[in-house]
Amino acid sequence: MTPTTLVSALLRNKQVAALLMAAVAVLIAGAVAEAATTISTNLDTDGTLTVDGVSTFNGNSTFGDAATDVNLFTGTLQASTTAMFTGAITGFNGAVTFNELSGDNDFRVESDGQANMLFVDAGADRVGVATSTPGDTFSVTGDGMFGSAATTTVNIHSSAASTGGCIQLEGANGTTLYRLYVNTGGTLVTEAGSCQ
Numbered sequence: 355m356t357p358t359t360l361v362s363a364l365l366r367n368k369q370v371a372a373l374l375m376a377a378v379a380v381l382i383a384g385a386v387a388e389a390a391t392t393i394s395t396n397l398d399t400d401g402t403l404t405v406d407g408v409s410t411f412n413g414n415s416t417f418g419d420a421a422t423d424v425n426l427f428t429g430t431l432q433a434s435t436t437a438m439f440t441g442a443i444t445g446f447n448g449a450v451t452f453n454e455l456s457g458d459n460d461f462r463v464e465s466d467g468q469a470n471m472l473f474v475d476a477g478a479d480r481v482g483v484a485t486s487t488p489g490d491t492f493s494v495t496g497d498g499m500f501g502s503a504a505t506t507t508v509n510i511h512s513s514a515a516s517t518g519g520c521i522q523l524e525g526a527n528g529t530t531l532y533r534l535y536v537n538t539g540g541t542l543v544t545e546a547g548s549c550q
Contacts, residue, residue, distance in 0.1 A: 462486070520549035 397403075417425040421441070431437070453459050458477040465471035473482040482488030485495040500506050510519030520535040531548045 522549040 417423075452461050452474075453476060460476050461472075461474040462470055463472035468484050470482060470486040471484060473486050473488065474480075475482065475486075475488055478488070480488035480490065481492050483492075483494040483496070485493055500508055510521065512518050512520070518536060518538075520533050523532045523534065525531070531546065532544065533547050533549045534542070534544050535549070537543050
């Protein structure tokens with residue numbers, strides 16, 4: 355009996371043919387599971403889509419289509435360029451770290467009327483409120499208010515400078531400087547000059 359005749363005889367047996375087809379299906383499924391899958395068209399699912407391993411999304415990707423949709427990321431969500439969230443972000447149940455790798459990557463929070471309501475200049479190690487160009491470690495453009503139901507304390511302290519804590523006032527012309535501080539003898543001093 356030739357090999358061709360043997361195969362033909364085996365395939366005429368329905369049980370043997372079914373076993374052979376099942377074995378082929380297992381082999382194909384294993385090969386597909388081991389290889390990367392590229393989807394070049396739309397993929398819609400109304401159920402659960404589980405992907406094991408690394409996934410790369412090229413182009414625009416939309417998760418959810420309703421305000422009630424919940425997208426849960428239990429691992430690390432990493433964006434190499436820009437990640438935009440157009441709705442509210444809630445449910446941070448742990449620490450949140452921005453710029454973990456200490457790169458020169460600025461951080462900005464925009465409000466309804468201010469593009470730079472909070473701005474962190476990563477390269478200069480400065481924080482600005484209502485400014486994108488903070489001139490010092492902490493810079494505020496606009497008015498400030500401190501208050502509470504109890505005694506409100508503003509503590510200006512320096513353990514190194516001989517003038518200690520110092521308040522610097524700039525004249526209306528932008529050049530005349532005055533400083534207010536307590537000297538080592540405990541006297542409140544007001545005089546022309548800068549704090550540093």
